[in-house]
């Protein structure tokens with residue numbers, strides 16, 4: 313088995329898991345993404361795949377395990393296009409809690425919920441994390457690439473956080489070049505609305521979150537194939553730098569979690 317494969321819990325025997333639990337001080341990453349439309353050029357599994365890529369690289373360096381990923385998130389706004397699967401937020405809270413509870417039975421007590429699906433997953437993940445901490449006595453942190461790359465992406469010639477835009481496209485192009493169809497990428501530049509911002513880098517007042525309506529999403533699908541942002545600006549090279557930044561920050565987050573009282 314390659315070293316990359318060995319970081320995934322599902323590839324190990326229970327005896328190996330037991331040994332690794334001790335060696336990792338009970339630390340494990342749970343990647344959580346989505347299965348939803350990602351424009352005409354990226355696969356529907358994009359959010360989970362990027363979370364998996366960061367988790368695998370960081371776990372390998374830190375000597376910890378990665379739990380099987382949760383391939384589903386909360387995506388009702390993307391149901392307008394095929395391939396999207398959404399799970400109700402209240403169900404996701406229960407699933408994440410049960411995963412943590414199961415692992416905590418056998419001495420995992422430090423969890424990193426690695427979110428590949430941005431702002432819409434964060435709300436329910438916070439509820440699950442708080443409940444796990446309160447009811448199980450475990451330590452949980454949430455790591456979100458859009459928020460954990462503010463310093464880095466400020467220096468890039470990238471626009472705001474959107475959907476299937478140049479940020480996600482660059483990351484996927486680096487992690488899974490065989491799954492990206494750049495020739496199909498379509499731009500849909502941001503409107504720079506003063507009130508509604510989902511980009512953590514925005515310097516003005518936030519957060520006035522406006523849930524997307526089905527009509528709005530249909531317009532998005534027609535206009536750009538489901539993209540918001542400038543998808544054609546994606547770069548494999550910048551994707552590699554972005555990935556490395558996130559792996560480095562993830563390693564810091566793991567060290568922080570292991571020292572947390």
Ligand SMILES: [Zn+2]
Nearest residue numbers: 358359476480
């Ligand atoms: Zn995405």
